[in-house]
Amino acid sequence: MIARVWKGAVRKEDGDAYSAYMQETGVAGYAKTAGNRGVWMLRRDVGERTEFMMFTLWDSLAAVKGFAGDEYERAVFYPEDERFLVERELTSTHYEVDTHVQPVDPLRSSSGPSPNPR
Numbered sequence: 001m002i003a004r005v006w007k008g009a010v011r012k013e014d015g016d017a018y019s020a021y022m023q024e025t026g027v028a029g030y031a032k033t034a035g036n037r038g039v040w041m042l043r044r045d046v047g048e049r050t051e052f053m054m055f056t057l058w059d060s061l062a063a064v065k066g067f068a069g070d071e072y073e074r075a076v077f078y079p080e081d082e083r084f085l086v087e088r089e090l091t092s093t094h095y096e097v098d099t100h101v102q103p104v105d106p107l108r109s110s111s112g113p114s115p116n117p118r
Contacts, residue, residue, distance in 0.1 A: 001037065001097040002058045004068075006075050007051065008088035015050035018084045019043065022052070025078040030056050035063025049086065057097065064094065 010018045022041060030039045037057035044051050058064045065072045073091045081088070 001100065002061055002064055003095040003097055004054075004056045004058060004064055004092050005095070006054045006089055006092040008081075008085050009046075009049045009051045010084045011086060012045055012048050012050050014084050015043065015045070018050070018052065021078075021080055021084065022054075025080075026054060026076070029076070030054075030067060033063070033067040035059040035066060051087075054092075061094070068092070 019041065027039050027041055030036050035058050037059065040055040042053040042055060058067075061072065068074065068076050073094070075088065075090055075092050077088075
């Protein structure tokens with residue numbers, strides 16, 4: 001499994017509008033691409049800017065290329081990005097997922113506390 005990470009920043013007052021825009025463009029584009037395993041759009045306010053990090057998981061580099069093309073390390077941009085972004089990475093970083101642990105669902109776990117023996 002491959003993790004793809006990209007970062008950019010907008011003016012703080014544009015944070016909500018950019019988030020909505022990315023949900024319609026980038027998030028939707030990631031999610032509909034074969035081999036995508038999930039999309040996380042992270043954000044934080046830092047001074048007068050709102051930073052965004054896009055974190056996606058993919059079955060393979062071939063799946064990443066299905067989204068980003070053969071030059072998959074290049075970031076993918078959308079028409080209105082020029083209007084919003086005041087900082088942006090021109091490349092995305094890729095990591096091989098070494099370890100992945102699914103959270104335990106407490107409603108399905110039989111390893112919960114033992115009943116009171118009274």
